[in-house]
Amino acid sequence: MDNLGKEGKRGVIEVVSKEKITKENLAQIYTPGVAMLVKKVMDNEEAVYDCTWKGNAVAVVSDGSAILGLGNQGPKAALPVMEAKAALFKELAGVNAVPIVLDTQDTEEIVSIVKAISPGFGGINLEDISAPRCFEISRKLEKELDIPVFHDDQYGTAIVVLAGLINAAKIVKKDLKKLEIRISGAGAAGLAIADLLLEEGCNEITLFDSKGAIYEGRTDLNQEKKKIAKITNKTSFKGTLQESLYKADVFIGVSAKNLLTADDIRGMNEDAIVFALANPEPEILPKEALRADNIGIIATGRSDFSNQINNALVFPGIFKGALQNRTVEITNKIKIEIAKALANLIKQPTKDRIISDVVDKGVVPAIVNVFERFYKEHKQ
């Protein structure tokens, strides 16, 4: 390990052959043997799932336009993140994942490239693509491809947030559906979080972007924000994020570092729930958040603090489940069931443990189980 993540060591993943290649098996693995597999797929396209890795291979695709919290840094800077994801895919779920970083940020071009490379993969994991482009890209690909497409930064994050919030509400003994929720960040993650929380029945949600509160009638909103403005922020609040925290129950940050102080939290209701999820540096560090007497739960997106609300909890299981059951459409219903299954993994949630660790053995099977359940119901 040593310097991995420090000095790079030329990446964290590699492609290996399942079999040692010898003079004896070369004719079977390579030519002429491989022609038999080709002919099988020629006879029946579906055989590609038996004869190749397609059924267990995911392309992790990014254009580097929204890398972690570091912004638009292009494809090469995105590559370390995609490789780390690929390492997690295999280590946590046994799924083969291939980093594909794209030297274009044109929405149409990304859609057509992903479509073109899709025959070799069983699923597409979109990653670190900036909003609102990511919405159009994922929507089009979901519609046009016959394999699952999942934008991790949207619903991966949203699922874990919902799971964490279910347990956090349990701990502080508040009704999930009545929580006053403030979401800082109205990009890929923020909008998906709002969507999934609304779906689950949370109704008191206000979102903020870098310009302030998102309300109906604000003139500088993109289509996605306009849509969410109609169904959130019922009081048409127009002030700052900090002002809005007064008497709020929940802060969910998917925005930028150091946005929040202990003083901001002090204005929140007793047992404040703070999910400061910006990566690598959260909106507020746990140490600072805990200075507020009314803090109930503090979570971040990082592995080095407790309560890691990170999409790494879901993407390996989601693809394993979808690939194994050939699920193409990952509906909101499935997403909510996954969040509940994740929450249920913690039998006795505590302030320091609202959610499983990314490496916990039970996580992936619990998610895969949801897909199996839906598959069986669908078959009946």
Next chain:
Amino acid sequence: MDNLGKEGKRGVIEVVSKEKITKENLAQIYTPGVAMLVKKVMDNEEAVYDCTWKGNAVAVVSDGSAILGLGNQGPKAALPVMEAKAALFKELAGVNAVPIVLDTQDTEEIVSIVKAISPGFGGINLEDISAPRCFEISRKLEKELDIPVFHDDQYGTAIVVLAGLINAAKIVKKDLKKLEIRISGAGAAGLAIADLLLEEGCNEITLFDSKGAIYEGRTDLNQEKKKIAKITNKTSFKGTLQESLYKADVFIGVSAKNLLTADDIRGMNEDAIVFALANPEPEILPKEALRADNIGIIATGRSDFSNQINNALVFPGIFKGALQNRTVEITNKIKIEIAKALANLIKQPTKDRIISDVVDKGVVPAIVNVFERFYKEHKQ
């Protein structure tokens, strides 16, 4: 092994993490640790070679338009071949290779897709793309990318043919440059073979396509064939392949199965050299070829006969050498030196051993050594 190559077993390759992921190293490999690698690349793009697998990763790209000798079967049918190549890349040369099969056969689109995905790879291996499209695609990519692009079916095959022919000529005691050579197949491989043999000084070459001899003035030739017609077939021979074999020294087949009979060989000069390289089924099987008394050397492209003239002998070493030395342009000079290095690996060539086996340990180092030599010369 068992059924690999028979039942598929869901492919022959996988992507693995170099390190086992634990609760302890997660923060280093994933977030926040990975952000340090991202920042390094942000500071200096060149750091992508240290911080990711780019410097040792190759995309094996095909559109499935010319799969082995099985024709235009599309991307899914191409996938087993690309996976087998990827397995060879790692097993023989330690290079990470990723199969990318494309759902388009539009030349311009393929060029722009490969350009778009290139930031994540250190080299591009084009594969099983039909002629003449492959020429335009490889030419454009070579020109526009800052990483090596190599179309295996063209010069991979050509290099091994030249290597084999050097030793075959030695065995039958004929002058390489004076050999009367007939090439059956004027696609990717055939044209590249002619080009490299001409470069090495062989002057008596005639090519054939499915319509017959290629001669200057034939009206149905594409640009590439027109070019080669000007510098081959000096007698403007217009007959059939079979007729042309009379008094020829060498038959090189990169065309289709069962084109040749022992009778055809009987018309050739004493110690006829027959390279029947169509895959999976050669132009003539060794057993049949050996029925001709004047046969000197018979070679095929297959691993299950002796004398395997297969580009698998060169592509792993070529990419290892190019990646290690950051060689972008793989010139004809380099290609010829590789062929000579390969030929030289066989100290005492015999009729049954004109070339090394694909799995021989010396093959890749000999090729890498050529790149190192050119790198040093270039540096001086």
